[in-house]
Amino acid sequence: MNDNLLADPLLGTTLTLAAYAAAVFAYRRLPWLHPLIGAPLIVYLCLRIAGISFDAYRIGGDLVSFFLGPATVAMAVPLYKHAMRLKAMLPSLLLGALTGSALGLLVNAACVLAFGGTGAFLRSALPKSVTSAVAVDLSGWLGGSPALTAALTVLTGLFGSVTGPWLMRLCGVSGKIASSIAIGAAAHGIGSARLIAESEERGGLSGFAMAASAVFTPVLLLPVHAWLL
Structure with a gap:
């Protein structure tokens, strides 16, 4: 995969959000498959199939993790x-x-x-x-x-x-x-x-x-x- 794409934080961010949206969609039809279980599985499969390393994914994935604090405060x-x-x-x-x-x-x-x-x-x-x-x-x-x-x-x-x-x-x-x-x-x-x-x-x-x-x-x-x- 293109090195510039792997270095782009949008890759990990987009993959994470897309995986969660897909997991929520699946959860509506499969109530036993919680989105927080389905989303990581989707991310893992995508990384394995595309041959993307976890370190490359983390460049954007950590950006999502950063918002964990504000999301918690929003409660x-x-x-x-x-x-x-x-x-x-x-x-x-x-x-x-x-x-x-x-x-x-x-x-x-x-x-x-x-x-x-x-x-x-x-x-x-x-x-x-x-x-x-x-x-x-x-x-x-x-x-x-x-x-x-x-x-x-x-x-x-x-x-x-x-x-x-x-x-x-x-x-x-x-x-x-x-x-x-x-x-x-x-x-x-x-x-x-x-x-x-x-x-x-x-x-x-x-x-x-x-x-x-x-x-x-x-x-x-x-x-x-x-x-x-």
Whole structure:
């Protein structure tokens, strides 16, 4: 392929956006194929077929990643629109987010220890339930691998987004407030984006839980950090 084309950031950006649009189109006909699973598969197949290296794709792909931060901040819009109702439920919402953050850390640690994971993997896996920007920094602070944490965080969000509503129904959690807080605390931005697509109010609740968890998790990790050191 032409070297000038490979060096053009528009290649990776266009491929990413086109793959996501195709994945959304497929999702409407195949509800089990989540766009955040379908899009990476499409990108991977295109790179393999065209013989494009991942480094060449990243020139433009990283441009899309740059907007992850602004996109996360944009979740404050549903919060603002439903601020008065959220204010009335603030104690319950904070308690739910705190409980979700604490249980997330406990479950993460228990799973790693149960399967004989190393200390380095434990430090990388502990913060995977919070939003990626916070999780990566916490991983470095704990002495883990930020790259591994980023991958685990994305996988956690994907799993929560795809299976979260179904698991809530399976566990008998039918209330939209409780399920939204649970998904926001466990599946961060990816899970919240799924709920926003269904209901702006549920997306706002989930976004609040995600933000609160990003505050609670570092505080809860303080004694863990002291223990690991």
